[in-house]
Amino acid sequence: MATLSDAKRVVVKIGSALLVDRSTGTLRASWLHALAEDVAWLKGMGKDVILVSSGSIALGRGALGLPSQDLPLEQSQAAAAVGQIRLARAYEEALAPHDITTAQVLVTLEDSENRRRYLNSRATLETLIGLGVVPIVNENDTIATDEIRYGDNDRLAAQVAVTVGADALILLSDVDGFYTANPVLDPSARRYDQIDVITPEIEAMAGDGVSGLSKGGMITKLLAAKMATAAGCAMAITEGSPDNPLKMLETGAACTWFTAQDDPHLARKRWIAAMKTRGVLAVDAGAAKALLNGNSLLPAGILHIEGDFGRGDPLAILGPDGRKLGQGLSRYTSEEAAAIRGCQSSEIEAILGYAGRAAVIHRDDMAL
Template sequence: MATLSAATRLVVKIGSALLVDKRTGAFRGEWLRAMAADIARVRARGTDVILVSSGSIALGRGLLNLPAVTLPLEQSQAAAAVGQIRLAREWEEALAPHGVTTAQVLVTLEDSADRRRYLNQRATMETLLGFGVVPIVNENDTIATDEIRYGDNDRLAAQVAVTVGADQLILLSDVDGFYSANPAQDPGAHRYDVIEEITPEIEAMAGDAGSGLSKGGMKTKLLAAKTATAAGCAMAITEGSVLHPLSALEAGANATWFTSRLDPHAARKRWIAAMKPCGEVTVDAGAARALAQGRSLLPVGVTGAVGDFGRGDPVAIRDPRGATLGQGLTRYTAAEARQILGHHSSEIEAVLGYPGRAVLVHRDDMAL
């Protein structure tokens, strides 16, 4: 079974009800400070941490004195715009005493559905983590409408975990795990410690949302678990309202772990390898050797580009004899690739007339 102490890259989802008191609408500052201490402790042992934090609409609702009812779309988006500033500031002020720098990342469903946006998001998150920053991710409720919404932060958190290659995802919830039935309604309901496979029987046990602030329910959490575990990321559901919830989980607090038989790196490589290539690039012998050593593909090592591919599309990678080395997701269009092939990364801006990525295909986006 997965344990939090073994995580190398951790995504934690925090719901609105944990940050904002459902009854009074007040911000739970003591809980946030305790959570910040947990995050700092986890990071101190070398674990990357990404937070998916709800709360912008709940906070904005209170600041605008809006009623605790379902709001029209334009009022929800206005509340999100007001609340998001407050939410980011609260996280920044809670983590700063621990020497932790934060960044705000707002996304919509389109950002993961579109491969170019997905790669841009992945590159930005990787760079932030490389600088030791804790990204605070939320859905961009100020612009998201139904057709481009995740609709709940459980599935958003799972997609973030997939995007950044996390090996663990923790959903801090108002229940301490996955039960065979709603424990508030069925005293005979039992909690699962570990779920190795999400079967139709498990799916049938899931209920709907029960909190006035949270849109998530066990159905969305199961969907999140499916997404995460398919990408090699273990997922846990545990009670989040206690102070220091990550410490409590490590100390043996009740939880349900959904396990994965893959690791994130292998799962991503398998996904890339299964794609149908939209074109191909040929590399010289030096680049072929560099790829075999686990390096990224630089434009200087490319000798040809065939096809009509766009940014984020899969392309086959061939050696000088035409043998297929593998394939990867390109960070340039076919037209751009043909312009910069053979050039050093420092020359890209001069060739294209605008700044570009240093690599044509990053090693993390490549399956050989």
């Protein structure tokens, strides 16, 4: 069975019902400070941690004195705008005593569906993680309308886990795992300790949530598990309301682990390799050798460019003998790539008139 100790990169999803007191609409500060202890504990073991947090609308609703029932879109977005700044401040204040720097990252569904935005989001998150920062990710409820919403943070957390190549996703929930039926309605329901394959029978057992503040029910958690495990990320559902829920998970708290179906790095490479290419980059012998040694593709090594492509589009990479070395996702448009072809990375800004990325295709976005 998977454990937190085995993971190198962990995404933790925190629901509104855990962060915000449902009767007062105020932050559960003591619980959040206990969670911060857990984050510091994971960081102390050398693990990367990303938090996907609900709570902005719930906090804003309380601050504005809005009713507890469903709000019109405009009021929800206003509540989110007020709540987001409170949520970010709360995480900053909770983690600062542990010498942990936080960053707020607000996303919409478009950011994962559009390859250009996806690459930008991924690059930002990777840079933050590399600097030792704990990103706090939330859906940008202030601007997201129904057609560009995830709609629940379970699937958002799974998408973040896939984006950053996490090997563990923890859903801190108001239930302690996945059951054969809703345990509130069926006392005979049995909790699974581990699920290796999500079968149609497992899917049929999923029901809607009963939490007043949580939007995502067990169906959304199962969809998150399918997305995460297919990308090589194990996922756990566990009760999040006690203090230090992550330490409790590691020491045997009730939960359900969904087994990863692949290594996250290999799963991403296979995803890139399966894409239909939109263009071609031919590289010189030096670049070909560098790629095979695990390096990124720099503009200096590009000999020839074919196709009309945009940022984020998949491109075939050909060696000097014309044979295909692999393919990867471009960080430049075809026009930009043509302009910087054969140049040093230090010359990119002078040529394009704005600062660009050093690599045309980063090694993490490449399958050879």
